[in-house]
Amino acid sequence: xxxxxxxxxxxxxxxxxxxxxxxxxxxxxxxxxxxxxxxxxxxxxxxxxxxxxxxxxxxxxxxxxxxxxxxxxxxxxxxxxxxxxxxxxxxxxxxxxxxxxxxxxxxxxxxxxxxxxxxxxxxxxxxxxxxxxxxxxxxxxxxxxxxxxxxxxxxxxxxxxxxxxxxxxxxxxxxxxxxxxxxxxxxxxxxxxxxxxxxxxxxxxxxxxxxxxxxxxxxxxxxxxxxxxxxxxxxxxxxxxxxxxxxxxxxxxxxxxxxxxxxxxxxxxxxxxxxxxxxxxxxxxxxxxxxxxxxxxxxxxxxxxxxxxxxxxxxxxxxxxxxxxx
Amino acid sequence: xxxxxxxxxxxxxxxxxxxxxxxxxxxxxxxxxxxxxxxxxxxxxxxxxxxxxxxxxxxxxxxxxxxxxxxxxxxxxxxxxxxxxxxxxxxxxxxxxxxxxxxxxxxxxxxxxxxxxxxxxxxxxxxxxxxxxxxxxxxxxxxxxxxxxxxxxxxxxxxxxxxxxxxxxxxxxxxxxxxxxxxxxxxxxxxxxxxxxxxxxxxxxxxxxxxxxxxxxxxxxxxxxxxxxxxxxxxxxxxxxxxxxxxxxxxxxxxxxxxxxxxxxxxxxxxxxxxxxxxxxxxxxxxxxxxxxxxxxxxxxxxxxxxxxxxxxxxxxxxxxxxxxxxxxxxxxxxxxxxxxxxxxxxxxxxxxxxxxxxxxxxxxxxxxxxxxxxxxxxxxxxxxxxxxxxxxxxxxxxxxxxxxxxxxxx
Numbered sequence: 001x002x003x004x005x006x007x008x009x010x011x012x013x014x015x016x017x018x019x020x021x022x023x024x025x026x027x028x029x030x031x032x033x034x035x036x037x038x039x040x041x042x043x044x045x046x047x048x049x050x051x052x053x054x055x056x057x058x059x060x061x062x063x064x065x066x067x068x069x070x071x072x073x074x075x076x077x078x079x080x081x082x083x084x085x086x087x088x089x090x091x092x093x094x095x096x097x098x099x100x101x102x103x104x105x106x107x108x109x110x111x112x113x114x115x116x117x118x119x120x121x122x123x124x125x126x127x128x129x130x131x132x133x134x135x136x137x138x139x140x141x142x143x144x145x146x147x148x149x150x151x152x153x154x155x156x157x158x159x160x161x162x163x164x165x166x167x168x169x170x171x172x173x174x175x176x177x178x179x180x181x182x183x184x185x186x187x188x189x190x191x192x193x194x195x196x197x198x199x200x201x202x203x204x205x206x207x208x209x210x211x212x213x214x215x216x217x218x219x220x221x222x223x224x225x226x227x228x229x230x231x232x233x234x235x236x237x238x239x240x241x242x243x244x245x246x247x248x249x250x251x252x253x254x255x256x257x258x259x260x261x262x263x264x265x266x267x268x269x270x271x272x273x274x275x276x277x278x279x280x281x282x283x284x285x286x287x288x289x290x291x292x293x294x295x296x297x298x299x300x301x302x303x304x305x306x307x308x309x310x311x312x313x314x315x316x317x318x319x320x321x322x323x324x325x326x
Numbered sequence: 327x328x329x330x331x332x333x334x335x336x337x338x339x340x341x342x343x344x345x346x347x348x349x350x351x352x353x354x355x356x357x358x359x360x361x362x363x364x365x366x367x368x369x370x371x372x373x374x375x376x377x378x379x380x381x382x383x384x385x386x387x388x389x390x391x392x393x394x395x396x397x398x399x400x401x402x403x404x405x406x407x408x409x410x411x412x413x414x415x416x417x418x419x420x421x422x423x424x425x426x427x428x429x430x431x432x433x434x435x436x437x438x439x440x441x442x443x444x445x446x447x448x449x450x451x452x453x454x455x456x457x458x459x460x461x462x463x464x465x466x467x468x469x470x471x472x473x474x475x476x477x478x479x480x481x482x483x484x485x486x487x488x489x490x491x492x493x494x495x496x497x498x499x500x501x502x503x504x505x506x507x508x509x510x511x512x513x514x515x516x517x518x519x520x521x522x523x524x525x526x527x528x529x530x531x532x533x534x535x536x537x538x539x540x541x542x543x544x545x546x547x548x549x550x551x552x553x554x555x556x557x558x559x560x561x562x563x564x565x566x567x568x569x570x571x572x573x574x575x576x577x578x579x580x581x582x583x584x585x586x587x588x589x590x591x592x593x594x595x596x597x598x599x600x601x602x603x604x605x606x607x608x609x610x611x612x613x614x615x616x617x618x619x620x621x622x623x624x625x626x627x628x629x630x631x632x633x634x635x636x637x638x639x640x641x642x643x644x645x646x647x648x649x650x651x652x653x654x655x656x657x658x659x660x661x662x663x664x665x666x667x668x669x670x671x672x673x674x675x676x677x678x679x680x681x682x683x684x685x686x687x688x689x690x691x692x693x694x695x696x697x698x699x700x701x702x703x704x705x706x707x708x709x710x711x712x713x714x715x716x717x718x719x720x721x722x723x724x725x726x727x728x729x730x731x732x733x734x735x736x737x
Contacts, residue, residue, distance in 0.1 A: 254455050254481060283453040285481040286474075324474050324482075 001184050009151035010040045010116075013158040014078065016186070018048050021076060024162055025052040027063055028080030028117075037082045038118065038177050064090035064115070068097045071113040074161060084133045084171065090115075091112055099142030099168040114161045116170035118177070119147070120211060120261045124305060127297035132262035134209075136241040137169045138271075144192055145238040147171040149213035151181040153236055156190025164192065167312035171238075173211050195242035197249065198217035199233035204255040204319045207246060207272055209235040212259040219259075219315035231321060238268060246272060247280050254285040255322040259310050261307040264292040328414060329378045333393045334477055335450075336365060336372040337647050338468040343367050343374075344392045344518060345399065350382045356402055363399070369614065369650065370643045374399075377473055381405045392518075396476075433669050452479035459484045469647055519612040529674065534590075535710040538564050543726045545685050545700045551732040556625070559616035566584025568702075569605075569659050570630040572682055575728040576657055577601045577621035578735055583721040587654050588712050589675035595712055596675075604653030604673060605633055605638040614640050617653045661685060667703040677712035680725070681705040702729070 004012065018024045025048075028180035031035050032045040032055040045053040051156040056063040060081065065079040087094065094115060101111045121130035121321040138145045144166055147155040153280035154172065198213060199220050208216040213234050233249050235242065250256050256276055269290040276288050294308040320326045343365040350362050362382070380402045401409040433508040442549050450467040452460070456479045460467050465484055472479035548571055556565045580587040580601045584649040589596040601622040604615035616636035618629060639645050658670040659682040670681035683703040689696050704725070708718040728734045 282454045282458045285453045324480055 001182050003180055003294065004151050004155075004183045005177065006148075006151045006154050006172070006179045006181070007038060007040050008173065009181075009183045010158055010270070011042055012046060012183070013155045013162070014041065015047065016096050017159055017162045018052060020107070021162075022052075023074065024076045024078065025054065025069075025070075025077045026080060027054040027056055029056055029058055029068060029082050031055060031080050034081070038174065040177070041080070042170075044086070060086050060090040061093060064093035065097065067112070067113050067115075068093050068101070071098070071111050071167075072101065072109050074180040076112045076114075078114045078116065078162060080198070083174070084117050084119040085129045085131055087117065088116065094167070094169075095140055095193060099140050104302040110165045112162075112165045113167045114158070114170055115167065116158070116246065117172060117260045118130055119171035120173055121293075121305070122174040124300055124302060125298075126300045130298035130305075131170060132260070132293065133169075134238050134260065134268045135262050135266055135271075137171075138268060139266075142167065143239065144168045145171065146192055146236065147210040148190075148236060149198075149208075149210050149234050150174070151179060152183045152188065153190050153196075155183050155232075156188045157192065159189050160192050168192070168235060169251050171210060175211060179316065190236065191199065193237045193240040193242055193246040195233055195235045195237070197231060197245075198234045199230070199232040201229040201253065203229045203231075203253055204257060204322055205231045205233055205246075205249040205253045206208070206257050206259060206315060206319065207233050207235065207249075207269075208259040209238065209268075211261055215310050215312055216315060218312035219319065222312060222316050223319055226316075226320075226325075228319065228323060228325075235268075241271070241275070243275055243279070246275060250276050250280045251283045254283055255319075256288045257291060257315060257318040257322060258288065258292050259291045259315055261293060261310065262288060267292055286322040286324065289322050291315050291318050328380070328383060328397045328401045328409045331362060331374070331376070331398050331400040332477060333365070333387075333395050333399050334374060334471060335395045335468075336374070336471070337367040337369045338466075338651065339369075339522060340367040340395060340518075342392050342394045342518070343372075345372060345387050345389055347389055350376075352382055352385050354382045356380060356382050366518050368518040369647065370645055375471075376400050382408060383409050406675060433733050450479060451477060452484075453481065456480050456484050478580055490500055496701060503577040520612070524650070526673070533673060534672055536669075536672060536707050537710055537715065537718075538705055538717070539722055540667060540703060540705040541722050541726055543702045543704055543729045544690075545702045545729060546636060548732050549685070549700050549730050559627075562632065564627065564630050566626050566630050568685060569657075569682075570626050570633065571732070572659065572680075572729070573603055573605065573618060573621055573629050573633065573657055574624075574626055575732075575735060576655065576680055577603050577618075579721055579725040579728055580655055581622050582724055583717070585717045586708075586713055586721045587676050588677045589654070589707055590677055590712050591675060595677075600654065602652055602654045604650075604656035604676070604679075605636070606656060606658040606670070608639045609641050609643065614645065614650050615653060615656055616640050616645055616650050619652075655679070657682060661702075667705055669705050670707050672707050672709055674709075677709040678718070678721075679707050681707065 014026060026041055026044060031041045032053045035042040064079055067079040070077045093111055098111050101109050120132040123147045133217060134147060137143055146157045146161060148157045158170055160169050199217060206216040206219060216232045220232050223230045231249055231253055233245060260268050262268060268293060273288045290309045291314045299305050299308055344664050346364040346366050348363045356376045357379050358376055360376045362376050363374045364371050365374045381625045383401045383403045387393055393399060403409060416563050429619055451472060452467050467479055470479050473483050474480040552566055552571060584597050585600055587598045602617050602619045602622055603621040604613045604617050608614055618632055621629060633730040652677060655676055656673050656679040658679060660668055661682055665683050666686060667683045668681050670679045672679050685700050685702045687698050688701045704716055706722055
């Protein structure tokens, strides 16, 4: 087990999968010579050559479409978007081609493709470049969506995504790439669709994923000082959702706060609240609370940006509400 | 942030409460659990307790005012915090009013239309988890004071089973009879208990098809037994009263006639295997029926002690809700008022009640001569939906046998 950054864990997953299967190839803007805008593809061009590490023009719809065609032809493309904000331009290929191909061909044409890149806000990138994509892509049947929060999960989930015969959306994070953590060597697979309790607790469940894991863990520390034992449940996969893990935790704690990066309206948290109210109704002691980004385009102003994001303080306040401590 | 203090439902049937006395005043520090005020419900005077810490910032309802359940009566918060002074307390408030004097009759102001329906006092707000815990533990949520928002019953309120319901001393009662001013008349607002009596009894004699059975019981041997027992008890304490003997006999006879120990429910009849006797007690401005539970299994001495204790607290209005609910059959005794015989009104959902008159010395034929015997007339009111004539008559016969031959109670 080595201590790696999130970016190097992704790099390791790509390298190992490209070594394992000659059909796997990487394509996107600046992935080759520049070794990736965020250096996720460092050393890959040198090791695998220009045929398998392909630099593209600035044409998201075009190279997403080439990827879809390659997948139909039997290859396993990994399409990198410099950020998910640029993938807006490629939505037709993701939604209308990749997500529907298996279904509309009556199961004849598989779609083993990965679309990956950093998601959500970083620091002062403005409203067009600070969007969290989870609920946009998780809405679409035919896509799988994962959002790893740690280096180990990043490696394990990217490997699962590359080996999956369905299109998989991998949501990374610019603010996560430098995070360090222990990553198992070699064959480390995290199955898609499994959540993980990152911190056990008894009084309230904090449901989170991706960057909000760090927010929830900080909130749990603060709650512990107030004698509240918070359980932190990291979804890891957004679709399929690990419903059993959510329900099991809520049935234990009787209270939940859902924390996410995206906007509140029709967000991932709304889906989770729906699940809890339906299948854990008799175990609830309080209405489920949500902590989200403010319902506005992300402000550029530093102070306003901080105020708009989910924070440990907001999570603590929500937890205290479900515990009737406010 | 300042928190509201609501008029809470402090009894199962409470729809409004009269604020008798503020124990805390504006500016006083309060802690969660402190008694803020005493509130007269339809049954008793209860404590309204604080649900949060801070300072009693504002009192919105003066003493003597009646307020629907759910209305805001005060605010608790940090010293100096601004709160909404108007609240929602005006609607439905009704303080006692004096009528106009004959010299200057003033037109009565039209009653303000209610702005909003008072909270439905019969609905208990509880979290789904609290409901499940209460159901599993057999706790009646109506008896639980919720500590969540708007009085929601939450997990911590039902953990450990029973609810905390406390009664407090009754306020000094003013006489209803004396006219203090020269006014031609005086309007006195209905007290909560009087309103409940009106509602409950009208709901009884109206829809319930009553019928009445009367029998006369020879109490000579019961009287002898009582004298002997009391002699034996001597100075050791409580005497056995005729009322105790009657309650015991009523309960034992019910064991043999379960058909009369029943509740009429909308779509079913609940026949009770336990015998809980409601004992009507006259109190100032009303009556209440404390319950002697499992009266069939208690000794005369236990019944005597318990009934005196319950009646005493009933008169000072210190009964807890669970002490005056859940009877399976009732007894009403007006013997001490020199009433030969009367009919009592059934206390639903019970199906029967027996009315006990005075024990009167009477000349009765004994063979070919006339002797003087102590006699008691008992009238049973029956809910015909549950009890038929012959069923009731059979019960009364057993009761009569038991009282005429108290040894039968030992069988």
